[in-house]
Amino acid sequence: MDYNYGSSFTLGMAVLAALAVAAALLQRMLKIEKDPREPPFIPEGVPYIGHLIGMVQQGAKYYQGITDRLALPIYTLRTINSRTYVVNSPELAAAVQRNSKTLTFNPIALAVSSRMSQFDKATVTTLRVNMNSEEGNWGVFPETHDMMYAILAPGPDLEDMNARVLTQLASVINALSPRQDGEDMKLWAWLRHTFTCCSSHAVYGPENPFAMNPELEPAFWDFEAGLITLLVNVFPSITATKAYYGREAVLAALREYVEKERYRTASKLIQERIGLNARYGFSKKMQAHAELAMLFGSLVNAAPTCFWLLVQIFSRPWLLAEVREEVMHCVSQESDGIAIVRTINVKRLVRECPLFNSTYREVLRFTASIASSRLALADTVISSAKGDSYLLKKGSVIQIQGGVIHADASVWGEDVKEFKPRRFLASPSAHPSAVSAGADEKHQTAAPEPKKLHPAAFRAFGGGSTLCPGRHFAQVEILSFVALFVAGFDVTAVDGALVVAPEKEETRIPLGIQKPLTDIDVRVKRRQGNEEVVWRFVN
Numbered sequence: 001m002d003y004n005y006g007s008s009f010t011l012g013m014a015v016l017a018a019l020a021v022a023a024a025l026l027q028r029m030l031k032i033e034k035d036p037r038e039p040p041f042i043p044e045g046v047p048y049i050g051h052l053i054g055m056v057q058q059g060a061k062y063y064q065g066i067t068d069r070l071a072l073p074i075y076t077l078r079t080i081n082s083r084t085y086v087v088n089s090p091e092l093a094a095a096v097q098r099n100s101k102t103l104t105f106n107p108i109a110l111a112v113s114s115r116m117s118q119f120d121k122a123t124v125t126t127l128r129v130n131m132n133s134e135e136g137n138w139g140v141f142p143e144t145h146d147m148m149y150a151i152l153a154p155g156p157d158l159e160d161m162n163a164r165v166l167t168q169l170a171s172v173i174n175a176l177s178p179r180q181d182g183e184d185m186k187l188w189a190w191l192r193h194t195f196t197c198c199s200s201h202a203v204y205g206p207e208n209p210f211a212m213n214p215e216l217e218p219a220f221w222d223f224e225a226g227l228i229t230l231l232v233n234v235f236p237s238i239t240a241t242k243a244y245y246g247r248e249a250v251l252a253a254l255r256e257y258v259e260k261e262r263y264r265t266a267s268k269l270i271q272e273r274i275g276l277n278a279r280y281g282f283s284k285k286m287q288a289h290a291e292l293a294m295l296f297g298s299l300v301n302a303a304p305t306c307f308w309l310l311v312q313i314f315s316r317p318w319l320l321a322e323v324r325e326e327v328m329h330c331v332s333q334e335s336d337g338i339a340i341v342r343t344i345n346v347k348r349l350v351r352e353c354p355l356f357n358s359t360y361r362e363v364l365r366f367t368a369s370i371a372s373s374r375l376a377l378a379d380t381v382i383s384s385a386k387g388d389s390y391l392l393k394k395g396s397v398i399q400i401q402g403g404v405i406h407a408d409a410s411v412w413g414e415d416v417k418e419f420k421p422r423r424f425l426a427s428p429s430a431h432p433s434a435v436s437a438g439a440d441e442k443h444q445t446a447a448p449e450p451k452k453l454h455p456a457a458f459r460a461f462g463g464g465s466t467l468c469p470g471r472h473f474a475q476v477e478i479l480s481f482v483a484l485f486v487a488g489f490d491v492t493a494v495d496g497a498l499v500v501a502p503e504k505e506e507t508r509i510p511l512g513i514q515k516p517l518t519d520i521d522v523r524v525k526r527r528q529g530n531e532e533v534v535w536r537f538v539n
């Protein structure tokens with residue numbers, strides 16, 4: 001007995017000792033040296049993983065909750081043995097963007113895209129070479145970046161893409177019935193379909209994957225809806241079934257697109273992308289997989305932005321009347337003896353319609369709660385013009401929380417929660433205090449000397465070296481489409497009442513413009529005198 005007791009006691013002691021040593025080792029491994037110059041650490045409920053649980057469970061709301069409690073311009077969240085710095089102020093966002101040599105996006109892009117696009121090992125190795133331009137401007141990442149920004153900047157290549165999308169959009173709208181009683185439709189579903197077809201035609205050409213495989217569209221949107229769970233990558237075929245099979249279908253269609261060289265009729269952007277990846281030795285399969293992220297980026301934001309812009313304008317008669325007046329100045333008319341042709345001048349829409357463009361930007365402020373991410377390649381001190389400075393340690397992730405900045409009353413004014421079409425009226429960077437407080441939204445006017453809004457405060461397109469290169473194309477497709485509705489159509493509820501904006505879908509981790517939570521039924525009717533009009537765009 002004694003012997004047995006003694007041996008189990010000894011065994012118990014040994015196990016306890018082993019556990020104690022393991023715990024001490026673990027604690028040492030997980031210990032992170034805090035530097036007083038770092039942004040303040042936010043205590044976590046559960047040691048090491050409390051913030052991770054919060055981020056996964058609450059997503060964007062977790063960050064907003066911390067800001068509501070503490071209102072810090074920047075803070076640190078400890079995540080196991082690493083840290084995430086969360087940036088909430090435009091001044092510090094600009095400072096992060098300025099330090100683009102050490103605070104870079106590409107390692108994060110590589111991690112996400114290799115998972116999303118299922119790159120093989122050889123491709124990941126190729127992508128990694130000189131990824132951060134350490135040895136000059138070569139390598140897949142640096143060259144793709146420069147090529148895309150050049151092609152999508154104002155110039156002949158962009159004009160070509162614009163012309164392609166405008167022809168498509170006009171033909172969809174011209175096909176709308178001239179019947180007296182109009183056409184009823186589910187607005188979100190219709191816009192999503194229209195933009196999937198027209199934008200992919202403009203970017204990927206007439207033989208784009210959706211044109212060749214009409215059943216692909218629902219598969220693509222299944223993939224889009226479940227992307228975050230898919231990226232977590234824990235038994236994705238079970239945990240994110242629809243997204244998983246959606247991605248499989250899109251990847252198969254992209255492989256066929258590359259295999260059959262259907263990109264030969266695509267925009268210069270896609271021809272150059274595929275050519276560049278081929279030069280760097282990507283297999284045909286990987287050239288196709290690399291297009292998944294581009295397809296995603298070019299499709300997911302235009303349709304919801306267009307939805308909100310249409311709904312915000314058509315739900316306010318005063319706004320519709322004023323925007324219509326602006327837009328009609330950009331419309332010319334001729335008759336070919338058979339039909340009346342009305343042409344919308346797109347350049348004038350962008351330059352000469354201040355309220356329309358201000359409403360567009362307010363829609364983006366209101367619905368884009370996107371975070372920009374960077375990885376610290378070296379210890380970096382960032383300082384704002386206000387004189388505060390912070391140390392960001394090597395190996396940490398930095399997140400600029402666009403949604404939190406877009407909802408910050410100290411940046412936008414006390415009316416930050418309201419949708420104010422005139423908010424951006426005084427100038428693209430005018431401070432919203434330009435809008436006289438107290439007046440109703442119709443009668444607000446731009447003040448004579450508006451306080452400047454910080455250039456990094458408007459975050460719908462990100463900022464710095466990763467500022468969305470597609471923003472010019474997006475502006476043209478969205479403004480043109482909505483302008484045509486404003487000029488030639490009435491959009492109401494099916495009973496003729498004003499349309500009412502639905503709630504926004506509160507996805508936990510928004511990857512783009514928030515979508516409507518529910519679709520709305522609308523009646524689209526040609527305006528009197530426009531029944532037989534053929535619409536065109538000139539770019």
Ligand code: HEM
Binds near residue numbers: 298463464513
């Ligand atoms: C309303 C529409 C759009 C919105 C709100 C939007 C927003 C964004 C945002 C937030 C980023 C990341 C910026 C960052 O991390 O700092 C981005 C990147 C990007 N966008 Fe857009 N985008 C839109 C339309 C488009 C379109 C139509 C295209 C292509 C034709 C496009 C192509 C891209 C590309 C290629 C990148 C990656 C840039 C890089 O890797 O550096 N976007 N966009």
